[in-house]
Amino acid sequence: MNIRQLRGHHLLCVHGFQGMGYSPSFIEKMGEIVGEIRDPESDIWIEVKLGFDEACSACPHQGETECEAGEGSDAHVRGMDTKVIDHLGLEKDAIYRKDWLVNRTAQMVQPDDLDFLCADCSWLSAGVCKEGIHRLNRNTGW
């Protein structure tokens, strides 16, 4: 069983990712994860984290114990993780089949939900995150 770890808010980022990120290694890692998430043939499992995940491990902002992207960033990203996990009705540290998680996201998240779930995230204003959720809603017919 191929298991990927994703923190709560990254469950949404993977649908909006368009090759932007914090460093070449982060972009490469996110590209690898996103490729598997978006590939309908890929049968992987996702362990939902509230805290560091595989993407963080390739990010220049990962500190010893906290996200160090900026002042207050660890509390901010953990807050987004919690909101997304709660919104989707998931359990932290539980493992879900990828297809089930993607379909659940398509059913339960609308583009404008990101105004609350991802409030104050610097990427939100780029628009690609809402576009990604819109595409997800459309592709899965929800």
Ligand code: SF4
């Ligand atoms: S900015 Fe923080 S939460 Fe985001 S990937 Fe980097 S370490 Fe993880």
